[in-house]
Amino acid sequence: xxxxxxxxxxxxxxxxxxxxxxxxxxxxxxxxxxxxxxxxxxxxxxxxxxxxxxxxxxxxxxxxxxxxxxxxxxxxxx
Amino acid sequence: xxxxxxxxxxxxxxxxxxxxxxxxxxxxxxxxxxxxxxxxxxxxxxxxxxxxxxxxxxxxxxxxxxxxxxxxxxxxxx
Numbered sequence: 001x002x003x004x005x006x007x008x009x010x011x012x013x014x015x016x017x018x019x020x021x022x023x024x025x026x027x028x029x030x031x032x033x034x035x036x037x038x039x040x041x042x043x044x045x046x047x048x049x050x051x052x053x054x055x056x057x058x059x060x061x062x063x064x065x066x067x068x069x070x071x072x073x074x075x076x077x078x
Numbered sequence: 079x080x081x082x083x084x085x086x087x088x089x090x091x092x093x094x095x096x097x098x099x100x101x102x103x104x105x106x107x108x109x110x111x112x113x114x115x116x117x118x119x120x121x122x123x124x125x126x127x128x129x130x131x132x133x134x135x136x137x138x139x140x141x142x143x144x145x146x147x148x149x150x151x152x153x154x155x156x
Contacts, residue, residue, distance in 0.1 A: 051127065
């Protein structure tokens with residue numbers, strides 16, 4: 001029941017109609033992509049709009065979630 | 079001691095030399111940006127390579143971290 005995009009990347013979730021979070025595997029290394037997709041022949045293909053993070057970059061992002069949450073809270077409470 | 083990029087966005091962390099996670103504030107709404115920056119006149123300016131997530135999209139991404147971690151583990155254990 002796993003779902004894949006038109007590029008063969010595992011779809012984790014959908015952030016909006018076009019924006020997908022996917023896991024791709026390139027030369028044996030995994031990447032987390034946050035990327036807009038477009039429809040072609042009923043397939044969802046990755047566009048150039050977005051970013052793919054390697055494992056190390058993903059880990060840094062993950063570890064900074066509390067800092068991100070704090071910053072958002074400070075902005076929202078003004 | 080907060081650090082800002084050349085576009086006035088709060089820098090949360092650095093994923094690589096060029097890739098920054100920033101919080102921006104546009105028309106009273108906060109966005110989480112994961113984006114490459116380039117240097118100009120000693121300033122780090124946001125490039126078009128990357129993606130900016132609104133609060134709702136950021137929340138969906140955050141809630142899917144366990145699913146992302148599971149998928150990476152499955153790939154890495156092959």
